[in-house]
Amino acid sequence: MADTSTPRIELLGVSKSFPGVRALENVELRLNAGEVHALLGENGAGKSTLIKIMTGAVPRDAGEIRLDGRPVQIGTTADARALGISTVYQEVNLIPTMTVTKNLTLERQPRRFGLISWRRARALARQRLKRLNLEIDTEKPLGSYSVAIQQLVAIARALEDDTRVLVLDEPTASLDATETELLFQIVRDLKASGIAIVFITHFLDQVYQIADRISVLRNGRLVGTGPTAELPRLKLISLMLGRELGTVEAHLASHASLASGEPVLAAKGLGRRRTMAPFDLSLRAGEVVGLAGLLGSGRTETAKLLFGAIRPDSGELVLDGKPVPHNSPRQSLRSGVAFCPEDRKAEGLLGELSVRENIMLALQTKRGWLRRLGRDEQKRLAQEMIKALAIATPDAEKPVGQLSGGNQQKVVLARSLASQPKVLILDEPTRGIDVGAHADVVRLIRRLCSEGLALLVASSELDELVAVSDRVAVLRDRRKVGEMAGADITRENIIRTIAGR
Amino acid sequence: MTAPLPPSFSGRLRELTSHRATWPLLALAVILVVDGFVAPGFFTIRIVEGRLFGSLIDILYRAVPTALVALGMAVVIGTKGIDLSVGSIIAVVGATIAWRIQEGDPHFVILLTALGVGLLCGLWNGFLVAVLDIQPIIATLILMVSGRGIGLMINLIYGGTNPSFTSPLLQGLSVGSIGLVPTRLIVFAAVFVALWLLIRRTALGLFVEAVGGNAAAADLAGVRSRLIKYSAYLISGLCAGWAGVILTADTHTSDPVSVALYIELDAILAVVIGGGSLAGGRIYLGMTVLGALVIQTLTTSILMSGLPPEYNLLVKAVVVLFVLLLQSNNARNAVLALVRRRKR
Numbered sequence: 024m025a026d027t028s029t030p031r032i033e034l035l036g037v038s039k040s041f042p043g044v045r046a047l048e049n050v051e052l053r054l055n056a057g058e059v060h061a062l063l064g065e066n067g068a069g070k071s072t073l074i075k076i077m078t079g080a081v082p083r084d085a086g087e088i089r090l091d092g093r094p095v096q097i098g099t100t101a102d103a104r105a106l107g108i109s110t111v112y113q114e115v116n117l118i119p120t121m122t123v124t125k126n127l128t129l130e131r132q133p134r135r136f137g138l139i140s141w142r143r144a145r146a147l148a149r150q151r152l153k154r155l156n157l158e159i160d161t162e163k164p165l166g167s168y169s170v171a172i173q174q175l176v177a178i179a180r181a182l183e184d185d186t187r188v189l190v191l192d193e194p195t196a197s198l199d200a201t202e203t204e205l206l207f208q209i210v211r212d213l214k215a216s217g218i219a220i221v222f223i224t225h226f227l228d229q230v231y232q233i234a235d236r237i238s239v240l241r242n243g244r245l246v247g248t249g250p251t252a253e254l255p256r257l258k259l260i261s262l263m264l265g266r267e268l269g270t271v272e273a274h275l276a277s278h279a280s281l282a283s284g285e286p287v288l289a290a291k292g293l294g295r296r297r298t299m300a301p302f303d304l305s306l307r308a309g310e311v312v313g314l315a316g317l318l319g320s321g322r323t324e325t326a327k328l329l330f331g332a333i334r335p336d337s338g339e340l341v342l343d344g345k346p347v348p349h350n351s352p353r354q355s356l357r358s359g360v361a362f363c364p365e366d367r368k369a370e371g372l373l374g375e376l377s378v379r380e381n382i383m384l385a386l387q388t389k390r391g392w393l394r395r396l397g398r399d400e401q402k403r404l405a406q407e408m409i410k411a412l413a414i415a416t417p418d419a420e421k422p423v424g425q426l427s428g429g430n431q432q433k434v435v436l437a438r439s440l441a442s443q444p445k446v447l448i449l450d451e452p453t454r455g456i457d458v459g460a461h462a463d464v465v466r467l468i469r470r471l472c473s474e475g476l477a478l479l480v481a482s483s484e485l486d487e488l489v490a491v492s493d494r495v496a497v498l499r500d501r502r503k504v505g506e507m508a509g510a511d512i513t514r515e516n517i518i519r520t521i522a523g524r
Numbered sequence: 525m526t527a528p529l530p531p532s533f534s535g536r537l538r539e540l541t542s543h544r545a546t547w548p549l550l551a552l553a554v555i556l557v558v559d560g561f562v563a564p565g566f567f568t569i570r571i572v573e574g575r576l577f578g579s580l581i582d583i584l585y586r587a588v589p590t591a592l593v594a595l596g597m598a599v600v601i602g603t604k605g606i607d608l609s610v611g612s613i614i615a616v617v618g619a620t621i622a623w624r625i626q627e628g629d630p631h632f633v634i635l636l637t638a639l640g641v642g643l644l645c646g647l648w649n650g651f652l653v654a655v656l657d658i659q660p661i662i663a664t665l666i667l668m669v670s671g672r673g674i675g676l677m678i679n680l681i682y683g684g685t686n687p688s689f690t691s692p693l694l695q696g697l698s699v700g701s702i703g704l705v706p707t708r709l710i711v712f713a714a715v716f717v718a719l720w721l722l723i724r725r726t727a728l729g730l731f732v733e734a735v736g737g738n739a740a741a742a743d744l745a746g747v748r749s750r751l752i753k754y755s756a757y758l759i760s761g762l763c764a765g766w767a768g769v770i771l772t773a774d775t776h777t778s779d780p781v782s783v784a785l786y787i788e789l790d791a792i793l794a795v796v797i798g799g800g801s802l803a804g805g806r807i808y809l810g811m812t813v814l815g816a817l818v819i820q821t822l823t824t825s826i827l828m829s830g831l832p833p834e835y836n837l838l839v840k841a842v843v844v845l846f847v848l849l850l851q852s853n854n855a856r857n858a859v860l861a862l863v864r865r866r867k868r
């Protein structure tokens with residue numbers, strides 16, 4: 024394996040504070056050439072900040088960076104790139120309205136007689152995608168592709184011929200199993216060519232699949248580092264959380280369906296052309312219905328049709344036994360249906376507004392603009408949610424854009440919870456949330472359910488669906504292809520239905 | 525959770541330098557101090573003919589139209605929009621007033637008509653932006669370009685070119701005073717308080733900021749973003765209408781070609797000096813008024829200093845640029861980094 028005498032890149036004694044937060048304190052990170060190094064920790068532990076320091080995106084307060092044993096100055100992202108450090112950030116920062124070609128050649132356009140040569144740009148873009156075995160039309164706008172493809176394009180853009188260190192911040196958060204496997208194949212190839220790779224994720228399975236070594240951050244400090252083989256799962260989790268995880272699994276396995284009575288929300292032949300074939304689906308109080316399917320199978324569309332964010336052109340929606348004529352998000356909220364969107368950056372967060380304002384927004388629209396929630400009431404609500412979901416923020420007035428990715432996700436979740444719904448539709452509720460918080464969210468879902476809430480959870484994580492659902496609806500190619508309940512809900516069963524066998 | 529940091533001195537200092545009121549206030553103070561040196565008696569306020577009199581009062585008095593327009597602009601900018609048509613709205617309102625006076629309408633009806641015309645203009649802008657989904661800068665450009673022409677056409681109805689008029693009611697609102705205080709200041713204060721209550725004591729402000737911050741997210745959270753955008757342009761139209769009443773009554777005449785020329789630029793600057801960002805998502809009403817004061821103080825000072833008026837715009841541009849640089853985190857950090865490098 025790799026030569027361990029001089030690490031490829033070393034970060035020594037790195038510290039960083041933001042106003043009110045000590046994000047990193049005296050942290051050390053060593054990466055060897057040709058290894059995949061997993062960087063783990065709870066939401067807000069400082070992972071993204073650490074790699075942003077390595078890539079020059081955030082200035083450090085103290086510390087030193089050495090590349091192949093020599094101290095280097097990394098003041099800007101351009102410095103880092105010149106040294107062969109390439110990054111894909113947690114929040115994909117490509118431009119959705121531009122074509123794939125333009126996105127891929129944004130920083131360095133091939134020129135001919137001083138003008139951009141689009142012919143060569145296209146060739147370059149195709150060549151970059153080829154390294155990832157990705158064959159897509161490079162002239163279509165990036166936004167017309169799924170999040171997963173966009174993620175792969177971001178990786179294609181980061182990779183240069185001279186890349187020595189590749190940083191991937193939660194690259195698999197929006198990928199399904201096949202796409203993740205594709206990405207891992209690419210990572211293994213890159214690793215074999217001697218690149219040092221940092222891999223941040225909250226999926227522990229993936230860590231054991233691909234990482235050679237692990238470093239764990241907690242509260243901005245390095246609390247452990249070592250070969251993957253020496254860090255079994257339970258030890259790893261207790262390192263990350265600073266406590267034992269408890270017996271979440273046992274607790275979950277034993278739940279009985281609490282569903283009772285008539286459906287609260289029912290779709291009858293609800294659908295929209297080119298979006299989702301007409302489907303029937305009902306949610307009863309005290310019941311969790313899972314929505315399974317591959318990426319692009321229509322999970323988000325189903326959720327949005329039920330919430331009224333997509334207008335149906337066939338079928339009807341029945342709420343509490345009464346048909347809902349013209350549904351809109353506002354009306355849904357008013358009649359007690361809440362929705363937590365999948366893409367937090369595009370559809371969830373108001374980055375400039377505070378955590379408090381983000382949390383109270385849906386409740387406020389439910390009340391209408393004239394009946395403003397009092398300031399104390401707002402504060403109490405925010406505080407309650409911050410505590411219930413363990414949102415890591417110094418206070419409720421911090422702009423939500425400054426929270427770590429996982430904590431932003433929790434804020435969006437908190438918003439839908441705060442509107443006091445009786446039906447809650449969650450689209451990928453646990454994306455980017457750490458193991459501890461994941462267990463908390465699952466527990467919360469169960470508790471809400473036992474209090475009579477009806478829940479719809481769309482997720483690409485089959486284990487999560489199996490763990491929480493009383494019933495699972497399976498989608499394929501924008502059509503509902505099956506439904507299972509009780510003991511029939513198993514990973515294998517879902518996969519078989521998805522595959523259509 | 526990450527450990528919270530105890531506040532330190534440098535932390536406090538950073539908080540102060542990054543507080544949004546600090547730099548505009550400082551700029552205002554500096555301009556005033558310079559004025560104090562240049563013009564003796566600048567700060568004296570006397571009572572002449574039963575009303576307050578002095579340079580400071582004059583600045584407040586003249587700042588009212590810009591400040592009014594800027595308040596509406598702040599709300600529109602909060603939705604990530606912009607209203608370029610405010611100057612033209614003032615022209616149309618002015619022409620309407622002169623015309624109806626000529627026709628002999630009762631003056632309080634004319635006042636209502638004037639505000640109604642402002643509202644109508646806002647309705648038009650709102651229709652283009654919120655219903656037809658035209659980009660705000662283009663949508664409001666249409667009225668900006670055509671409004672002054674509409675004003676001239678209204679003048680033609682009765683064949684008058686720049687007719688002069690008198691109206692005790694309108695002029696009372698504009699140049700009169702109640703006790704010692706100019707009426708327009710009192711009315712402005714009332715408008716400000718009303719708007720503040722509307723924005724901050726209902727949820728309208730939050731909804732505007734949500735729409736400006738991320739319209740897709742706001743929609744999914746149940747905000748009716750079209751309606752919110754619509755109301756922002758209505759508010760702006762109404763504010764401009766009021767400014768039109770004041771300016772027209774002040775000049776006793778309808779002069780569509782040159783009334784309130786470039787007021788949209790002053791209003792946008794006032795919002796930006798007040799810490800608002802054209803990227804939308806935040807409304808600072810109080811700070812916007814402060815911004816308008818900075819601009820008016822500057823204009824008045826340049827006039828008083830005896831500099832040839834040609835320099836007016838240039839000096840204004842330089843000072844505004846300076847304030848904006850001070851407010852910019854990037855610029856501040858760059859300067860700090862330079863200083864630190866020197867020290868090493």
Ligand SMILES: Nc1ncnc2c1ncn2[C@@H]1O[C@H](COP(=O)(O)OP(=O)(O)OP(=O)(O)O)[C@@H](O)[C@H]1O
Nearest residue numbers: 041046066067068069070071072425426427428429
């Ligand atoms: N620009 C910023 N301004 C202020 N605070 C920040 C900023 N960026 C990060 N922080 C704070 O620093 C801490 C560490 O954040 P970081 O993004 O590194 O966490 P993370 O480990 O990547 O978490 P996640 O798993 O949720 O992505 C958090 O408490 C966060 O609120």
Ligand SMILES: [Mg+2]
Nearest residue numbers: 071113427428
């Ligand atoms: Mg992160």
